Amino acid sequence: MCGILAILLQQGHAASDLHEGLGLLQHRGQNAAGIVTCGPKGRFYQCKANGMVRDVFEPRNLANLHGSMGVGHVRYPTAGSFAHAEAQPFYVNSPYGIVFSHNGNTVNQDELLRLLDEDAHRHVNTDSDSELLLNLFAFHLQSTGKLRINEEDIFAAVRGMMSTVVGAYACVAMIAGFGIVAFRDPNGIRPVGMSTRRSENPVEGGHGLDVCFASESVVGDALNYENFEDIRPGEAIIVTRTAITRRLIVPDAPFRPDIFEYVYFARPDSVIDGVSVYHSRLAMGDMLAEDVRKQLLDKGERIDVVIPVPDTSRVAALQLAQNLGIPYREGFVKNRYIGRTFIMPGQSVRRKNVRRKLNAMALEFAGKNVLLVDDSIVRGTTSREIIQMARDVGSSKVFMASCAPPIRHSNVYGIDMPSRSELVAHGRTVEEVAKAIDADAVVYQTLPGLIESVQQLNREIPAFDCSIFDNVYVTGGVDEAYLAGLEKARSDNEQSKKVSSTVVAQPTEPQTVMSCSGPMNGAEDIGLYNVWSR
Known part of the structure; x- marks a missing residue:
């Protein structure tokens, strides 16, 4: 991106x-x-x-x-x-x-x-x-x-x-x-x-x-x-x-803007294709609240507090908390001088920077059943570290809610998700994802719910690119051979970066x-x- x-x-x-x-x-x-x-x-x-x-x-x-x-x-x-x-x-x-x-x-x-x-x-x-x-x-x-x-x-x-x-x-x-x-x-x-x-x-x-x-x-x-x-x-x-x-x-091609722009990438104060990103995230909170009610509250789970993973999920988390009548709290303090971990190059860099970027306030977690709300769960690295931080400061239970459905497929249109093996939801059930990131339960937004969150704000958008969720690539030209080649290219790039890091340090x-x-x-x-x- x-x-x-x-x-x-x-x-x-x-x-x-x-x-x-x-x-x-x-x-x-x-x-x-x-x-x-x-x-x-x-x-x-x-x-x-x-x-x-x-x-x-x-x-x-x-x-x-x-x-x-x-x-x-x-x-x-x-x-x-x-x-x-x-x-x-x-x-x-x-x-x-x-x-x-x-x-x-x-x-x-x-x-x-x-x-x-x-x-x-x-x-x-x-x-x-x-x-x-x-x-x-x-x-x-x-x-x-x-x-x-x-x-x-x-x-x-x-x-x-x-x-x-x-x-x-x-x-x-x-x-x-x-x-x-x-x-x-x-x-x-x-x-x-x-x-x-x-x-x-x-x-x-x-x-x-x-x-x-x-x-x-x-x-x-x-x-x-x-x-x-x-x-x-x-x-x-x-x-x-x-x-x-x-x-x-080219007047007749199907219009398919990337729905992940609204979930994560775009600023909330932007308007893209006639849709306020801020309002779309409010709608995501409304939709996700119903999923949390059905999958957790109606089954007897208690949630004491809703805490967003800053910053992208704040809007949706606040709307979700208001809908469910659960207190909303800012439990993580963010160091604003660390970049966005999802788009940082390298898995080890992302993992190392999570705790540099966020600090959990014990008074909002200790002895409570906490619902963490994030915009998405991609590799699972950030989610796992954040959940562990919540447990370290005394949370009784830690649930995770995602404004996006499970990401199980490669993105080939400009988001760095080429390797399916890196995606925590690829080949896993929701219960297996929860185990992988050490959550007591994970609640995902449904794909129809996500689409409606955005589409209701501009009915002239007929559909979206949801390929990371549904494996449908509107442009064509994406098959197993292409995806395998893309994954190999990314692996080669990772190796090249390790080698070139010593080369660029030479004082030429x-x-x-x-x-x-x-x-x-x-x-x-x-x-x-x-x-x-x-």
């Missing part, structure tokens, strides 16, 4: 808005961050590296990111490795100079690699499918053979790319001296939307609007943009200083991967990639 961002101002310095916007999307990726801006004469300026937004960007870096339009990205690796070379945005100098950021995951990478090698004759230098998409877009754009392109040429290039790619993708691209392009996969699995604000410095003959594309609406809200609207599935939007042009490229001069002093060019970028590629 990643966060993407693109801003085009009528006039001014786009880097400050891009920097602030990436901070608002930090929850979507904590491995790397990057910004590329386009300044006078179509020159690109970049700053990107592994690390959090606060670590990658300094005031002097931002001051050197010249230009009134730019693209940003926060990265959480899935298909690629954790190498510095795969920090986005990506860049190619031909044709025209293109910068590209992507959220999602493709499922036909081998086919795309063959196409780029045999037909396009384009070099791909990383394991990231984002670079594949960039080169495919560039290949189709280059086929125009024109010195100067227009909107119709760009729409044709997006159409050519969409006709080839299978998977989930929300993308923003910047073409040197031209403008911003944003588009979304035909099934709308990954989110991206557009908001605008009246410019204080409009250019003569322009539309007078500053434009922001972002993974979540909260970015536009915080930066004083208005009129947020989601890009439709299969739609592309092109923004220059004089025009905003949109085109539905090119390890300074942030470059903001001048325009980005092919030589600079290739040199950076060569340092960090596996």
Whole structure:
């Protein structure tokens, strides 16, 4: 899962808005961050590296990111490795100079690699499918053979790319001296939307609007943009200083946004596809309360207190407690300077950070039957540690309630769940999951209940991508052979990280991967990639 961002101002310095916007999307990726801006004469300026937004960007870096339009990205690796070379945005100098950021995951990478090698004759230098998409877009754009392109040429290039790619993708691209392009996969699995604000410095003959594309609406809200609207599935939007042009490229594919955005990934103050994430989580609490009543209370179990696992589950837990008439308490104090454990790379890192991240207050647990409410139970590592923490401070019984159904299948659309063996619910009954995480009982939200929690807020969404729950992959192209290959690739990445961790520690001069002093060019970028590629 990643966060993407693109801003085009009528006039001014786009880097400050891009920097602030990436901070608002930090929850979507904590491995790397990057910004590329386009300044006078179509020159690109970049700053990107592994690390959090606060670590990658300094005031002097931002001051050197010249230009009134730019693209940003926060990265959480899935298909690629954790190498510095795969920090986005990506860049190619031909044709025209293109910068590209992507959220999602493709499922036909081998086919795309063959196409780029045999037909396009384009070099791909990383394991990231984002670079594949960039080169495919560039290949189709280059086929125009024109010195100067227009909107119709760009729409044709997006159409050519969409006709080839299978998977989930929300993308923003910047073409040197031209403008911003944003588009979304035909099934709308990954989110991206557009908001605008009246410019204080409009250019003569322009539309007078500053434009922001972002993974979540909260970015536009915080930066004083208005009129947020989601890009439709299969739609592309092109923004220059004089025009905003949109085109539905693939009109007939089934709309299937990822329901896990509402469960976990998105901020509660965002609206995605017309659905308030906050209200959807309130509804999840309502639905889950009925499951807890039937499976625990009606069977004679006593619950003294409802305690959320911070932060994502707070809204649902409070609603559940109110419905059941059970006291709600904040039993865990969170260290806010530790990142989200689910998206931290590496199982050992996640396990080690659970107790660094949370501290249990004994007075809320001692001698009580406690119902812990979490957004989901994925690998079970965090749940097991949290339940043990509750027992260590004196809980009599510890029940666990999950706002999501059992996660038993791989996610291939941009969430790091490729190995089914890592999922605690895979091949286990609910009772076996409870034993595995040392809970007295586990209550899962039903899949129909989860779907209704979100769908009731926008009946125009016909269905959702629920593949991690039901093993149904709307794009096709996902079979046992593909899943086995994905699991092997992830295992290889884990081994590679162990080996490369010793390599990147060597004090070689090119390890300074942030470059903001001048325009980005092919030589600079290739040199950076060569340092960090596996």
